[in-house]
Amino acid sequence: MLELRTLSKCFGGVQAVRDVSFAIEPGEIRGLIGPNGAGKSTLVNLISGLLRPTGGEIVLDGRSMTGLRADQCARNGIARTFQNLRLFSSLTVEQNIDVARQAGHDPALIDAALVEFGLTRHLARPAGALAYGDQRRLEIVRALALAPKLLMLDEPAAGMNEEETAALGQSLEWVRDAADCALLVIDHDLKFIMTLCHRIAVMDMGAVIASGDPAEIARNPEVIRAYLGDAGGDDAPQPTELVH
């Protein structure tokens, strides 16, 4: 469905993404992990049209998306949420959703998503007054209004406790089934990613250094090195501790 072919992005002398190639299949939940500065957000910015690649190609359902603007990518079914929330914080939850509903896709899906993400009781509240976790959930519901083929989530579990994170994982599986889309999920919570994702790509210094199922990733020596090298210390989470 989505295919990245030797995708690259340089910022001056910094090669943030280097020759990244992988494919995401329909209905797949793909994890994307890696130490700080590995290039994960830049990759999502390239796929969603916020940045133009320096080299390589982005192909969605056989059509090139390379160099399209963000609004064109969105119209073609590529939706995303942001590491730093981008809601209309003075508008109510309902008004935030209405903005999205005007996109004209499946309103029944949005209503079902509001229930799934526990947001119906907050409809009349300003988005900015919601707890942080609810704001993150609202961003996901809003992104669904685009009827995406691919939904990319940049650190959706950030700031959530363990219970909220587990519930989020279940809701994302619901999204995959109800919206019939693939998901690309970036997060630093390795337990969350390893529980949720069928396959995981690991980036370090702009490149994909490993790709596979959670068990393969957890025992990959390069992955362990990248994580220990980044986090250091005895408290650093080891991928092998996190597979169930």
Ligand SMILES: Nc1ncnc2c1ncn2[C@@H]1O[C@H](COP(=O)(O)OP(=O)(O)OP(=O)(O)O)[C@@H](O)[C@H]1O
């Ligand atoms: N607009 C920019 N201009 C210059 N350099 C940038 C820009 N955006 C990112 N970079 C650099 O590109 C590299 C990759 O950054 P990126 O934010 O994609 O990493 P990341 O894996 O998402 O990190 P994190 O987990 O901390 O969010 C870093 O060296 C970063 O400093």
